[in-house]
Amino acid sequence: MCLLCDAKSAALDSTNASSNPLRWSSRRAFVLAAGATAVLPALAQVDVGGGSSLRKLVPADQLEKAATQQYGQMMDEARSKGALAPEGHPQLVRLRAIASRLIPQATKWNSRAGNWKWEVNLLGSKQINAFCMPGGKIAFYTGILDQLKLSEDESAMIMGHEMAHALREHARARLAKSQATSLGLSLGAQLLGLGDLGNVAANLGTQLLTLKFSRDDETEADLVGLELAARAGYEPGASVTLWKKMVASSGSGGPGFLSTHPAGPDRIVQLEANVPKVRGLYEQARKK
Numbered sequence: 001m002c003l004l005c006d007a008k009s010a011a012l013d014s015t016n017a018s019s020n021p022l023r024w025s026s027r028r029a030f031v032l033a034a035g036a037t038a039v040l041p042a043l044a045q046v047d048v049g050g051g052s053s054l055r056k057l058v059p060a061d062q063l064e065k066a067a068t069q070q071y072g073q074m075m076d077e078a079r080s081k082g083a084l085a086p087e088g089h090p091q092l093v094r095l096r097a098i099a100s101r102l103i104p105q106a107t108k109w110n111s112r113a114g115n116w117k118w119e120v121n122l123l124g125s126k127q128i129n130a131f132c133m134p135g136g137k138i139a140f141y142t143g144i145l146d147q148l149k150l151s152e153d154e155s156a157m158i159m160g161h162e163m164a165h166a167l168r169e170h171a172r173a174r175l176a177k178s179q180a181t182s183l184g185l186s187l188g189a190q191l192l193g194l195g196d197l198g199n200v201a202a203n204l205g206t207q208l209l210t211l212k213f214s215r216d217d218e219t220e221a222d223l224v225g226l227e228l229a230a231r232a233g234y235e236p237g238a239s240v241t242l243w244k245k246m247v248a249s250s251g252s253g254g255p256g257f258l259s260t261h262p263a264g265p266d267r268i269v270q271l272e273a274n275v276p277k278v279r280g281l282y283e284q285a286r287k288k
Ligand SMILES: [Zn+2]
Pocket: 002, 003, 004, 161, 162, 165, 213, 218, 221
């Protein structure tokens, strides 16, 4: 899944950041800068394009089903080891409260999300980690809350980021690419319907756990997550303090986590540049 720690490998991706398809709406930025209070359009403020058409090779419903199964197994295993936070656990209660504010914003990014059976759980682990599987299955590790001493706003930024991966179907696109490769078929054959995709779902669940997102996916998740959280009334500046904490924690989150963190400064600069653009959404949400 997202494995925030993958920021390291993402940073090593040679993708040129300037080719990033993300563009904040300049018109919207202008409106915000002008302090106008016009009624907000229903559509999202970030322009992130239509998503990878490759993802259609993996049926969304099958992927969501596989993710649900995998998530259920993970939670069962955690429970059997006493590592699943029980109902009423204060940190879990706080996370679910955050989710209840973010989830109503989700369908703006993916209409399927309206039918997702969202779940939020907390796993006892020192790992600095969190994820949201396709279909809205969210988990936080206690390590990320405790070691980074996250505020509510910062926790919301992480949850928004993870939800954004699911809403933008990054896993679906990644799996479609790897599936096409592993079948040894040209994408052309796949697209013409000649590929054997019947067994795709069988392996999806396990692949989800080792999935690595690209740098572009991470950037998209940062920005979409920032907007989701702002719309839910969470302070946009928390995205910046969150990543500063991530950088500061380098090396303390278990093997490989941000042991080098070239992504940190990049992300922070980009988030700092975008925070003012969602501040209007945040302020409007606070008035409700
Ligand atoms: Zn991510």
